[in-house]
Amino acid sequence: MNTKRDKIAIMQSMLQIVANKSGRIKPTEIMYKANLSHEMLKVYMNELLSKEFIIEQVDKKGKRTYTVTIKGYTFLKDYEVIKKFFDSYHLN
Amino acid sequence: MSQLALIPWFFTYDLALDVLFAVISLSLSLFAFKIFKVTAQKQARFFGISFLFIGLSYFVQFFFSIFKISFSDLSSCKEAWFFSSCGFYLPMMLMIAGFMILMYTTFEIKNRSVLCILLLISLVGLFLSSNPLLVYYLVLTLILAFIAGSFVKKYFEKKQVLSLVTAIAFLFLLFGSIHFLFSLNHQVYYVLGRFFELIAYLLILVNVYLVLKR
Numbered sequence: 001m002n003t004k005r006d007k008i009a010i011m012q013s014m015l016q017i018v019a020n021k022s023g024r025i026k027p028t029e030i031m032y033k034a035n036l037s038h039e040m041l042k043v044y045m046n047e048l049l050s051k052e053f054i055i056e057q058v059d060k061k062g063k064r065t066y067t068v069t070i071k072g073y074t075f076l077k078d079y080e081v082i083k084k085f086f087d088s089y090h091l092n
Numbered sequence: 093m094s095q096l097a098l099i100p101w102f103f104t105y106d107l108a109l110d111v112l113f114a115v116i117s118l119s120l121s122l123f124a125f126k127i128f129k130v131t132a133q134k135q136a137r138f139f140g141i142s143f144l145f146i147g148l149s150y151f152v153q154f155f156f157s158i159f160k161i162s163f164s165d166l167s168s169c170k171e172a173w174f175f176s177s178c179g180f181y182l183p184m185m186l187m188i189a190g191f192m193i194l195m196y197t198t199f200e201i202k203n204r205s206v207l208c209i210l211l212l213i214s215l216v217g218l219f220l221s222s223n224p225l226l227v228y229y230l231v232l233t234l235i236l237a238f239i240a241g242s243f244v245k246k247y248f249e250k251k252q253v254l255s256l257v258t259a260i261a262f263l264f265l266l267f268g269s270i271h272f273l274f275s276l277n278h279q280v281y282y283v284l285g286r287f288f289e290l291i292a293y294l295l296i297l298v299n300v301y302l303v304l305k306r
Contacts, residue, residue: 008131051132071130078130084303085127088254090246091135091197 006092010034010044011053012079018054019068019076027064048072099279102286103157109286110154116293117147120300138197145190153183181218184228188214191235198242229273236266254302261295264288 017033018025031041048054053072057065068076075082086092124140127133156179163172189211196207214231221227240262247255271285 008133075130081303082127082131084254085123085136086133087250087252088258088299088303089139089198090243090255090258091133091139092200 008083008086011048012076014044014048015053015068015072015076018066025066099283102283106286107154107157109290110150113289113293114147114150114154116297117143117150120296121147123300135197138193142190142193142197145186145193149183149186149190152186184218185215188228188231191232191239195235195239198239226276229269233266233269233273236262236269240266254299257295257299257302261292261299264292264295268292
């Protein structure tokens with residue numbers, strides 16, 4: 001990474017990773033693929049969950065997996081416009 | 093504020109500009125609220141609120157200018173005095189609130205009390221001053237100077253076309269505001285200020301187009 005990624009870009013990256021393997025991805029895999037620290041993963045996972053962009057599923061063994069919601073897919077679809085809007089007014 | 097524009101030939105243009113700026117501001121506000129709906133980012137919501145206030149300020153200004161012209165013969169009655177006072181103070185309050193919220197968003201201030209204090213100080217100054225227009229233009233110029241300065245600084249950090257358009261638009265808003273300060277003594281500066289405002293809002297419109305362009 002040459003430049004510091006902003007919040008919106010990290011959220012898009014995480015959502016895209018979850019969307020690519022919807023329902024079959026574990027938190028550690030998201031952490032590695034999105035190039036995040038453990039602390040940052042926790043912060044952003046909570047953010048995505050609270051905004052209802054993803055939902056968490058826990059199986060009988062206690063294994064957690066994630067699925068992108070319709071709201072999350074809308075975010076991904078409109079990401080380019082959102083990113084440009086945030087960039088032009090330096091919102092983050 | 094068109095209460096200053098006593099230049100007869102400019103009055104109609106002044107009204108048209110109020111409507112144009114209101115439409116652009118409210119469209120930008122609506123766009124920001126749509127972005128907020130998708131992202132749930134607080135900053136998008138505050139941005140939307142700020143331009144909602146700015147847009148409403150222009151609309152209220154337009155409405156009261158029309159009222160003033162239509163009911164100029166009723167200037168002695170109490171209702172006319174009340175409406176005239178509302179028409180004078182309300183647009184200024186809305187405009188200061190709008191740009192103050194924009195400053196709050198731009199500088200990523202987390203504490204809402206800071207916004208409330210700044211807003212209260214500005215409004216108290218406006219109401220207690222013997223020259224409210226001077227206080228209004230002065231406060232607006234200061235807020236715009238900080239916002240424009242921040243956008244220029246951020247453009248030099250990222251060097252993106254969109255950031256450049258935003259920075260230039262807010263610099264024009266600042267130039268406009270400075271001219272309004274001088275317009276208290278020379279009315280021609282009011283026309284110049286409105287011209288700079290027009291360039292600024294057209295640039296904001298260009299920015300929206302560039303954002304939406306796929």
